[in-house]
Structures are given as C-alpha cells and as structure tokens.
Amino acid sequence: MKSLTPAQRQYLKGLAHSRQPVVMIGSNGLTPAVLKEIERGLAAHELIKIKAASDEADTRRAWLEEICTATGAAPVQQIGKILVIYRAAAKPAIILPA
Template sequence: MKSLTPAQRQYLKGLAHTRQPVVMIGNQGLTAAVLKEIDQALSAHELIKVKAASNEPDTRSAWLDEICTATGAASVQQIGKVLVIYRTAAKPVIVLPG
C-alpha cells in the first residue's frame, strides 16, 4: 500500500480515537494466527487498533512493521501499546482526504 500523507494520517487518527482494540498480541508474540486475525479485521473494518502485550517499545515497533508488510497495510500511529493500522477494503467505507 502507498504511504499516507500527513493529512490522511491525521484524519485516520481522528477516526481511530473512539475505536477499541479488536486484536491483542499476547505473550506468544506476533504469531501466524494473530497475523491472520489482523488481516481479517482489516478486511472487515479498514481501520483497526491492535493492543500489544510487550513492554519493549522496539518489539512493538518491529511488530507494527511486520504487520504492515505482511498485510499490505499502512501504519497510522503507535501510542504506547496500541498500534493503529489502516488498509483500504475491497469496498471502501472510509474516504481519505486529498
């Protein structure tokens, strides 16, 4: 997926603000099953939050990069243990600005 412009990223941050995490990365880390759940959640919702159990910021950042690469999604933001990810659906519901 193409990278997001600052305006698009800001718009998605606003939409994500009220949403709750739909997937949790537990103590086992980023497994194939978790990646599959994230892929399904992105297909259903376009914009999702993922909660990561790790206390290591570098680990969470690496997971975010791996998720985006594996699913073709774009990283919107990472706040603490919450990762916000966006991928356009086959029938888009979210219309990005500009």
C-alpha cells in the first residue's frame, strides 16, 4: 500500500470531490469480481470513488485496507460509505504536488 503526503492527499480530495463512484460494493461484499472492477477503474482513471453498501464502519475500513493492499493503491479518503483511492498509472494523468 502506497502512502501519500498530507498535501498530496488534500489535492486528491479536491479532484475526487466532483467525481461519481465508479464501483459499488454490494451485499455480497468484496468479491474477486469487485476487485477486478476496481483494477479496471484504477487503470482508466487513477483516482476513483467506491460506494460500499455495508452499514458497518469497521467493515468499510477493512475493505479499504484490503482493496489498497490487493491493488497497490493509496487510500485518499473515507467519508461514510464512500471510499476514495489513488494509484498512479504508467503515464500519470494526475500530477501530484511534491
């Protein structure tokens, strides 16, 4: 799991604000199919929002950690049921501040 500086995290939060979730984690939880969709989303967008169906905060926190570990992404933010993650592409479209 990659880590971000506070300045980078703040910058990404600003970019994510206007974006819509591209992946939904349903009642079946974090399945291999969901992880595959997250991979596709990261490859296409670098910064994605994920909407989690669980009402349990601990479950959502665990999912965020598991997603970041499995994909090599960095957690940006978790607000309620929305998870935001970032992973730079081979040719990054998002240039992070130093």
